[in-house]
Amino acid sequence: MNWKNSITDLLNIQYPLIQSPMFGVTTPQMTAASSKAGCLGSLPLADLSPENCIKLINDTQKLTDQPFAVNIFVNEVPKIDATLTEQYFKAKTFIEHLANENGLHVVLPELNTLKITDYHDQIEAIISQKCKILSFIFGCIDDQSIALLKKNNVLLIGTCTSVEEAKILSEKETDIICVQGIEAGGHRGSFKADKIAQIGGISLLSQIAEQVKNPLIYAGGIYNAKTLLAAKTLGAAGVQVGSLLLGATESALKPFEKNHLKWAKEEDIMLTKSFSGRYARGVKNKFIEIIEHSEYVLPYPYQNKLTYELRKAAKEKELADFVGIWMGQSINGFSEKSTTELLKGLIQETEDFYKN
Numbered sequence: 001m002n003w004k005n006s007i008t009d010l011l012n013i014q015y016p017l018i019q020s021p022m023f024g025v026t027t028p029q030m031t032a033a034s035s036k037a038g039c040l041g042s043l044p045l046a047d048l049s050p051e052n053c054i055k056l057i058n059d060t061q062k063l064t065d066q067p068f069a070v071n072i073f074v075n076e077v078p079k080i081d082a083t084l085t086e087q088y089f090k091a092k093t094f095i096e097h098l099a100n101e102n103g104l105h106v107v108l109p110e111l112n113t114l115k116i117t118d119y120h121d122q123i124e125a126i127i128s129q130k131c132k133i134l135s136f137i138f139g140c141i142d143d144q145s146i147a148l149l150k151k152n153n154v155l156l157i158g159t160c161t162s163v164e165e166a167k168i169l170s171e172k173e174t175d176i177i178c179v180q181g182i183e184a185g186g187h188r189g190s191f192k193a194d195k196i197a198q199i200g201g202i203s204l205l206s207q208i209a210e211q212v213k214n215p216l217i218y219a220g221g222i223y224n225a226k227t228l229l230a231a232k233t234l235g236a237a238g239v240q241v242g243s244l245l246l247g248a249t250e251s252a253l254k255p256f257e258k259n260h261l262k263w264a265k266e267e268d269i270m271l272t273k274s275f276s277g278r279y280a281r282g283v284k285n286k287f288i289e290i291i292e293h294s295e296y297v298l299p300y301p302y303q304n305k306l307t308y309e310l311r312k313a314a315k316e317k318e319l320a321d322f323v324g325i326w327m328g329q330s331i332n333g334f335s336e337k338s339t340t341e342l343l344k345g346l347i348q349e350t351e352d353f354y355k356n
């Protein structure tokens with residue numbers, strides 16, 4: 001099977017397979033292990049401070065001399081006003097009380113102490129470390145930053161969840177577009193945090209391939225040869241796999257979280273805003289059941305910042321009911337093999353399927 005195409009050429013990799021950036025799961029070891037399989041590793045930097053970005057990039061550079069992508073969040077940040085201040089206070093009080101009742105004695109931060117990262121500072125850090133591939137999610141970076149990144153020969157991969165968003169990325173001269181189907185685990189890459197389009201991968205990918213000229217990567221539900229080849233048939237030059245790697249040896253998840261994923265049932269996988277204020281696909285738990293339709297969900301990134309200490313304490317105490325455990329709809333791919341083995345396995349299975 002000939003894997004060479006626009007994506008392998010642009011990204012300088014052997015196979016057009018991309019390991020999803022998964023904040024909280026992907027480690028520098030996972031990123032390097034993906035390169036070892038001839039695929040593109042992606043290092044998630046989320047909204048980390050520039051100093052933390054540099055540290056993670058350096059840790060990864062020590063493990064591999066192959067290209068890898070870095071990934072950031074480029075969302076808009078709602079202004080703090082009287083309504084948000086009041087809403088934040090109420091949510092903080094309620095969630096602290098809920099945590100206490102469940103044996104988690106946490107003090108959540110005051111609104112005026114939150115540190116919100118400006119993605120422009122991350123971009124400076126990324127350029128300073130000579131990274132050559134930047135993927136981003138939750139919006140499109142501004143024109144000035146695009147010009148700066150292009151001047152520094154950084155290849156851009158933007159994420160979309162609708163045809164409209166794909167067209168915006170294409171007009172902004174994003175090199176590659178990552179099309180995220182509704183099946184995908186983790187946060188929706190939608191430009192808006194609420195009132196998001198919820199389009200299944202088949203409809204979305206096919207329509208974007210017809211209307212946009214950029215090389216496409218498809219993300220969402222890929223876990224075996226058939227799903228990979230379906231994405232190829234619908235117009236994707238590359239595929240991005242996330243959930244397939246959640247249990248991998250190099251995953252940062254703790255054994256209790258992996259166990260939770262291993263036994264997750266189809267009906268437990270849902271979209272939720274409870275932990276971050278942005279829709280993410282993961283496994284239903286007690287926190288989601290109580291918070292999802294309450295008045296205690298703040299806009300992103302405030303909910304995310306508010307619940308951080310709760311999630312951290314719950315992780316330490318191994319209380320799966322208060323941790324955001326993300327996973328996509330293809331739950332049958334869960335495995336605890338190494339990242340390299342899992343990716344090589346997917347490549348081999350596809351080659352065998354193609355031959356027969």
Ligand SMILES: Cc1cc2nc3c(=O)[nH]c(=O)nc-3n(C[C@H](O)[C@H](O)[C@H](O)COP(=O)(O)O)c2cc1C
Nearest residue numbers: 020022023137184185186219220221242243326328
């Ligand atoms: C645990 C987890 C964390 C994620 N974090 C990020 C992230 O930091 N940045 C990003 O662009 N996408 C993130 N995603 C979404 C993935 O990039 C990708 O769209 C998704 O994993 C593909 O669907 P799949 O999980 O069905 O393979 C995350 C997904 C998961 C499962």
